[in-house]
């Protein structure tokens with residue numbers, strides 16, 4: 001499988017790359033190692049020594065360079081070999097590894113793995129996660145999904161599944177009749193669902209009125225290619241207006257690990273008017289983690305297992321009205337992949 005390479009992907013949460021430790025992770029089917037230089041900046045190198053191919057992440061960090069655990073070649077943060085401890089110490093021209101542009105933004109480490117010039121301003125705006133935003137945040141969510149990122153992306157863009165898979169927690173039965181609007185804005189796709197006068201799902205009852213009474217609910221999901229999502233989701237009194245609580249921004253970010261596995265990062269940002277104690281905030285985070293890990297993940301893993309290596313379209317999937325967004329997204333990904341490879 002080919003991936004769009006000239007794009008920013010989330011490699012991990014910033015907190016996962018600590019001083020004096022190497023953090024290996026396979027991204028777009030390439031081994032990458034992350035570490036921090038003395039000044040705190042993050043470096044990212046191909047995690048494979050060009051001598052006998054062992055992961056550099058098994059080695060040591062020495063003065064902002066990485067020393068291979070096997071025979072001691074050292075590579076600086078640009079990937080250049082800076083020390084050969086053997087023989088006359090000459091450094092063969094081929095002794096180098098790829099280094100990748102990285103940026104730290106919104107509490108995450110972003111990586112650019114394509115050959116074209118990178119532009120930090122293209123990183124999607126998740127500033128609701130920044131301290132200065134004043135939002136109450138829950139961050140650091142991570143799940144390893146054993147499915148292709150496109151299958152997981154469909155799960156996020158089309159939230160019609162919350163009625164069934166997350167019933168009582170994030171969804172409720174009357175949502176099935178939601179009014180769904182799909183629109184394309186530039187390269188983004190918005191999939192907005194409006195569900196008036198429905199029974200209130202558990203997580204929103206906790207955020208809003210805690211009386212179990214009916215609400216109007218919305219889930220407005222935006223896909224930012226290739227694999228970032230922003231959700232505005234919440235409830236209000238039927239026929240009323242959005243209050244300063246009862247809603248949150250859901251942050252969902254996918255990074256392909258391999259053709260059949262995905263790194264899933266998630267977080268949430270609630271407005272400052274949200275009335276949760278710290279225990280309730282922890283419960284809110286736990287409810288979401290439970291939904292994603294115990295409800296979505298088994299479905300995604302089973303979906304990939306059922307598909308095996310078959311091509312999605314060759315399997316002739318049945319198409320329903322709820323697939324308008326996902327199908328547009330798949331078409332956009334095909335187009336963007338062609339442009340990326342042109």
Ligand code: FES
Nearest residue numbers: 049051052068071
């Ligand atoms: S394998 Fe890295 S120096 Fe030999």
Ligand SMILES: [Fe+2]
Nearest residue numbers: 155165166296
């Ligand atoms: Fe879900």
